[in-house]
Amino acid sequence: MSAESAESGAGAAQAGADCLFCRIVAGEIPATVVHETPNTVAFRDVDPQAPTHVLIVPRRHVPTVVDLVDASPGELAELVRAVGDVARMEGLDRGYRTVFNTGREAHQSVFHAHVHVLGGRSMTWPPG
Ligand code: AMP
Numbered sequence: 001m002s003a004e005s006a007e008s009g010a011g012a013a014q015a016g017a018d019c020l021f022c023r024i025v026a027g028e029i030p031a032t033v034v035h036e037t038p039n040t041v042a043f044r045d046v047d048p049q050a051p052t053h054v055l056i057v058p059r060r061h062v063p064t065v066v067d068l069v070d071a072s073p074g075e076l077a078e079l080v081r082a083v084g085d086v087a088r089m090e091g092l093d094r095g096y097r098t099v100f101n102t103g104r105e106a107h108q109s110v111f112h113a114h115v116h117v118l119g120g121r122s123m124t125w126p127p128g
Contacts, residue, residue: 025057039058041056041057045116053117054086056083056117065102092119096119101116
């Protein structure tokens with residue numbers, strides 16, 4: 001069970017019309033889509049934290065990345081492959097950061113699995 005599911009069980013209930021990223025995947029809410037595969041969609045974050053800030057989501061509604069690997073390891077592999085494609089397309093040859101926020105304490109705010117791809121500036125560690 002994912003962190004969010006364990007907290008509230010709200011993830012499944014948020015699917016479809018109630019889920020922001022489901023609605024972006026369906027084309028109901030506009031987004032700047034930069035890459036698509038049969039099972040993933042990548043679009044620019046509306047509040048970018050770096051010169052490149054792209055979110056890659058599975059088309060399937062699952063609350064977290066752990067739920068995605070449980071549901072379909074192949075779709076998780078496709079998501080990670082899309083990270084490499086986006087990084088190449090964005091020219092992030094000097095490096096980039098990938099972030100899966102999982103659960104409220106980790107600052108996950110949209111409970112549809114997604115990976116942040118951040119690049120185009122130097123990163124610091126530890127993250128805040
Ligand atoms: P997280 O906090 O890890 O759940 O990330 C959710 C991300 O979705 C945040 O970085 C938001 O800026 C981003 N976001 C929220 N609404 C939109 C939107 N309509 N289009 C693109 N990105 C969005």
